[in-house]
Amino acid sequence: EGKTLQYSNDSVEMLLRDGRYFEFKPSDARNYRKTSSRFRSYSAGEMRSRLANELGKQFSITGTGHYLVAHPRGQKDLWANRFEDLYRDFVHYFSVRGLSLREPEFPMVAVVWKNKQDFQRNARRSGLDISDNVLGYYWPMTNRVHLFDTSSGRGDRAGWKKNAATIIHEVTHQTAYNTGVHTRFADTPTWVAEGLGTLFEAPGIHSPRDYRRQSDRINRGRITSFKSKASRLKDGFLVDLVG
Known part of the structure; x- marks a missing residue:
């Protein structure tokens, strides 16, 4: 069971009651019916x-x-x-x-x-x-x-x-x-x-309650890795990254 998010002649996109996202061709649906007036997830x-x-x-x-x-x-x-x-x-x-x-x-x-x-x-x-x-x-x-x-x-x-x-x-x-x-x-x-x-x-x-220093908010490992890679990239690479 699920609710339709989008429908076209080529595809149907549905959100199922367990949170999964499902896409299929309309021709693949053999039997279907409305089971409820509103969508609700599984408990x-x-x-x-x-x-x-x-x-x-x-x-x-x-x-x-x-x-x-x-x-x-x-x-x-x-x-x-x-x-x-x-x-x-x-x-x-x-x-x-x-x-x-x-x-x-x-x-x-x-x-x-x-x-x-x-x-x-x-x-x-x-x-x-x-x-x-x-x-x-x-x-x-x-x-x-x-x-x-x-x-x-x-x-x-x-x-x-x-x-x-x-x-x-x-x-x-x-x-x-x-x-x-x-x-x-x-x-x-x-x-x-x-x-x-x-x-x-x-x-x-x-974990802000356990790590309260301002320096604890910095991801040191990622910054070190970024600086190392950035030094080998061409100028303007951030523009390409953000797009």
Whole structure:
């Protein structure tokens, strides 16, 4: 079930009740009917049930205020609250600057795969060609975040540092698309979407209560990388980047 976003002789674009975006040819529709006078998303309970059926028994699903996080069994405390906390910090960042964001229309879904192999296998099944060094991604078509546990369930500090960086970046994308900062149904300039993602990687942005110095708001790693690459680019490259 879903609502029609756009219709033409060539294609139909629909938003499904679980938040997925679906496009098909009108000729592919054999039977269709109006089932309701208004569109509503699945409830968190309905989404949880559908997600459990889709992913199988190797996953547990933990719900928070805005999230359903599917993760390896026995790892509830490692994942779910981190997603919710980042969502709240994102909303807070904009609210203190006078911008009121809308509530997400759908429960937001994140899937944490047990290892890199399962993560990449799922991406291929979905028709995505991701590079070997990708640790996670947000896909607007499904409205889901996918990542894998780089610590392999050990929870060691080095592994969790990578996990945390991936979660921060991808949750920023997901929250931005679900609260009206971006829209999933039109192109967002890469420098805007990725710029916001890298902004929130700075500890003073994503965890302002714990990192209060002004210098904590600067993404040092990204600045260093940018300066290194910028020194090798032609004059005026920023004009091309912003477009």
